[in-house]
Ligand code: FES
């Protein structure tokens with residue numbers, strides 16, 4: 001249970017990190033280490049070179065754009081949890097972070113690390129799916145951006161080339177005062193969820209839903225946006241009974257099966273979690289927005 | 294010396310400046326235990342599950358098995374050995390663990406104490422539920438969490454009282 005021998009590099013800039021990733025053989029990037037270090041300790045990964053991104057200050061910044069928050073890939077989960085800017089512009093992310101690992105792992109774990117690890121039941125990929133995040137990816141060959149929807153290439157596999165680094169995550173704003181909810185079911189607090197759900201809700205002055213986003217995690221290899229539920233809700237007056245009915249569409253989703261739960265159990269949980277996330281989103285709507293209660 | 298394989302690092306450990314040459318593949322926990330002989334930091338699982346190895350890095354709790362020693366360069370590390378006062382007086386949490394049967398075999402205790410000292414520094418008056426969430430990443434296999442939670446709430450109370458008296 002000790003890491004294998006490797007050479008260690010801690011570049012101070014993204015350019016230098018990209019140069020190392022493109023010139024070194026069998027190099028792995030190290031972000032917060034909360035998944036990579038266990039894999040090193042257990043020797044599931046055997047890199048010849050480890051490129052630690054922890055000293056690159058530009059990757060650890062949260063920037064306020066005109067219409068989106070731009071979060072550096074190396075921002076620690078703990079810093080997102082306590083950032084007033086994130087709380088104001090992207091409350092769903094704060095809701096979700098409460099469920100990520102434990103205090104000790106959030107202190108080190110990063111948003112970019114979690115996205116690249118891409119565990120099917122992880123919270124942060126679900127937030128990116130819910131918000132239609134845009135990711136920035138850099139290598140010595142250049143910079144490209146992609147919608148989060150194109151990021152998962154398969155089970156725990158991001159669509160990144162071996163020399164590419166995820167550098168930033170852009171989370172587009174929702175209207176001021178929108179509703180947001182994040183719930184999950186796990187056997188113990190801090191475990192990966194069996195199923196999780198994220199919901200976003202915007203309503204007009206009459207309480208009619210103008211925009212809604214419903215995402216499930218833990219169902220398949222990547223987070224799923226449940227368009228059927230979203231389409232059924234737009235234009236309706238937001239109310240708990242409505243959600244109960246609409247969430248039933250989640251039962252028909254294809255669900256994975258593993259040691260934790262059979263597919264039918266996940267489908268049942270999907271219905272319940274989607275409804276609860278929508279209920280939480282409704283409850284969090286700013287009072288001035290007016291709802292159908 | 295090939296600086297990609299071993300490095301000389303400078304850091305503060307429990308208030309004292311330390312300089313040491315480390316293999317870059319060694320974890321912070323192994324460095325503390327084997328090179329500095331601070332064996333209060335325990336290793337249960339070595340893959341981030343049990344929390345026994347928790348130390349404070351710049352005041353924030355972190356799993357010592359999930360950090361490389363070389364990453365502690367320039368930082369301030371506090372281990373369980375650094376919680377008591379220089380005069381040997383126990384930290385209020387340590388005293389409360391003793392008084393309330395917060396430990397039995399003591400294996401999980403260093404991680405519990407470091408994690409909870411961070412909690413109480415952030416939040417001097419936590420609810421019972423907040424204490425339970427704070428130690429959700431620390432496994433205890435023998436005491437039972439109830440007395441650990443009791444001890445923490447008692448420590449928080451005594452720290453608030455002595456803080457007010459100051
Ligand atoms: S030894 Fe580090 S978490 Fe178990």
Ligand code: FES
Nearest residue numbers: 397398399433434
């Ligand atoms: S006191 Fe024995 S494991 Fe907690």
